[in-house]
Amino acid sequence: MPHAPALPDPSCATSTLRALDADTPPAHRPLPVCRVEGTQAWSGVDEVIEEVPVALVFNGISHAVLLATPADLDDLALGFSLSEGILDSRGELYDLECFGATHGIELRLEIASSRFADLKTRRRNLAGRTGCGLCGVESLDALARPLTPVAAFTPIPIASVTLGLAKLPAWQRLREITGAVHAAAWIGRDGHIRALREDVGRHNALDKLLGHLAREGVDRRDGFVLVSSRASYEMVQKVAMLGIGCLVAVSAPTALAVKLATEAGVTLAGFARGEKLVVYSHPAGLGIPA
Known part of the structure; x- marks a missing residue:
């Protein structure tokens, strides 16, 4: 199965990184295209969505590379951390910085030491592709994260x-x-x-x-x-x-x-x-x- 390209290790490629606090890449870009209708063809421009490798680095250790659209990356980092069980709550994320790299974007998260220790014990090197949620899972046992059944709620009309x-x-x-x-x-x-x-x-x-x-x-x-x-x-x-x-x-x-x-x-x-x-x-x- 093909994987997303790995980003450089920040410990050996810091010169390729640049802060992106207020300068993330655009979510889409105009590209020249050839439009065809029947037997007619003409030049034009189309807006094409960006698909960028995004590395999530927890306390200095790279954990996952996702192919994503470079928008709302702070939400992506927090949501991924919570939905993957890396964090239990928002308060366990202490800091988040965004850097541009040669091959994509690097999100550096500082998380609670107890959560980082748990992450290291069950670490999975996950390299995601578009639409593929389980690429990189190391074993079948890794699929079975314990889930507490959701609490009862008032029905949605x-x-x-x-x-x-x-x-x-x-x-x-x-x-x-x-x-x-x-x-x-x-x-x-x-x-x-x-x-x-x-x-x-x-x-x-x-x-x-x-x-x-x-x-x-x-x-x-x-x-x-x-x-x-x-x-x-x-x-x-x-x-x-x-x-x-x-x-x-x-x-x-x-x-x-x-x-x-x-x-x-x-x-x-x-x-x-x-x-x-x-x-x-x-x-x-x-x-x-x-």
């Missing part, structure tokens, strides 16, 4: 899902410009979108959203996550790790995702389009009698 779906396109700015990104949205019980994050990778979009929710201290029992993609095992795992009880996907879930959602107490719905959706686990979370 079906009408709120319908309203959130209707509002989703207007919030997808990068998709409108490039047509090449996924979105993850946090939707309140009233159906209104409170936050949305976009990325070329669906897992990254979700991590960015989860990082935002953690940073803002949002009550995760008072809404649901809507994703513009299919729902994979790892996406269910990520929302469950943060105690979110309802995940709605525009496309299909996998059987493994349904199994985990059932075990974790997560209401999982797919094929959410217009007023239609298919509920695969815990329909009571959407006010539907079992």
